[in-house]
Amino acid sequence: MRYTKILTLAGLLAAAPLSSPALAANGHYVPGVEGIGGPAVPPPGVYYRGYLVRYDIDNLRDGQANKAPGKNTGEVTALANRFIWITDKTFLGANYGVETIIPLQNTSLDFRGVGVKDSDSGLGDIFVGPVVLGWHGQQWDAVFAAGHWFETASYEPTEPASIGKGHGTTMLTLGGNWHFDADKSWSFSALSRYEIKTEQDDTGVTPGDSYLIEWALSHRLDTGLNIGLVGYEAWQLEGDKGGSTDKAEKHALGAEAGYFWPNHGLGLNAAFYQEYNNEAGPEGALLRLHLTKVF
Template sequence: MALLLCTPGAALAVTGHYVPGVAEVKGSSVPPPGTYYRGYAVRYEINQLSDNNGNAVPGNNTGSVTALANRFIHITDKKFLNADYGFDIIIPILHNSLDFNISGIDSSDGGVGDIFVGPVILGWHGQQWDAVFASGVWFDTGSTSEPTSPGKGYKSTMITLGSTFYPDAAKTWSFSALSRYEINFDDDKGIDRGDSWLVEWGLGKRLDNGIQLGLLGYDGWQLEENTGGDSVPGKREKHALGLEASYFWPNLGFGMSAAYLNEYEVKNGPQGDLFRINMTKVF
């Protein structure tokens, strides 16, 4: 189990690259045509390593991941299948620190992680709903020289599908569900990592003063066990629940959100708490 838990950059994701919990309450709503910068600042505190039954493995196994994912988005004025067409790129910067007694790892490292290029974003907008489809590739650009290096050592294809529903005509209430399916390729140690499926959801309420409050969470499953190389049995699973508050200043073209999520059930992986601040700038 230790080898499964301690691969480079393994702490945050279910499998693959995407960090669960960074999507906001209305994560399935694509913005209107324009150019945007989004910064996802994340702090993940590892409290324990959990086994196949969700119980803590013996010893002191703690750590942290601090990350800033820089995302650049451009939504064009072109239409495809009656949807707004866009594309994006994500450049993550990470610092990992692990102290895992079970595997004898006590080290830290950081740098630029694996870069994501998404050539397809499709956003639909109805009277009381939004929907999104997107696809792209995580490239193995980050270093993998240490157990705490920011790179994962393999590529992943990510497919995104989701929708936001607004029960009231004024759109003060919202419910969003956003799914990510990651197809992982062989890593540089010959391990074929199983695909993963993640659902991030959020229930939000916008107050009269413009502040939006929400309940959110994520549920992720590794669909196939790792094979080849020195892989070990077991599929990872993560479930979390948390709260979010956000506000957007239209005159500045700037918005912020802050959230806290607690992983209340994890199998075959690190378990902990996630703190994040998202920043959005419209150009």
């Protein structure tokens, strides 16, 4: 069937810095969960960031971006719990830290046009990042990080809404934040992720490497409110080894607003993205809230 490859990719959903081809371009990391100030590593301390994500699937696209026939919809709701410890140690002039991400998610698929209906919920694949490096200049910030997504969630090849991916992923991060003025009221940021996958034990398929960029052009008002234009571009760079030769691709444009209360060590951001021109997977809209707490 023409859309079997789409279902193989689109069926394995998850979320937030979570895992899912429905949300990611065949990788674990989901574009759109970071936006304004994403590449800026905070000063030494312990932090929690909770990402609440809702992804509404409007349609399915094949490897040539053609829309699948019939009505194909779905929803993914997830809460990714990220814990960050930035130490007082430095390496290569950067602050050194570690992090972990523990996602919880619920997926519901109703792809009537291609004959798939399935749902699942539970704990997603867990990420451990032993390397977080953050540099800070007078008008810039930069980050490099490395970590691995482990196969901790359930995965069944015959169940399209399985929470897990069925494989591990090594993720490398590189990004920067540039402030156009001394007051840092205008900023541009770009945060990239490169993902390298292991073989799925149950299928013998090794998903192709993927790459994405999240970007934001933002302005902080005199009231302290941060507003901005945000977007993401994600590509599967090579076909799956032992599987589909189609390469997933996702593009989105959106808006974000955020505010930080320094007296409470608390920040709240909200963003909405509309996807366009996707290939080899679902297409839809993403709503993201993230709460930051400084301890």
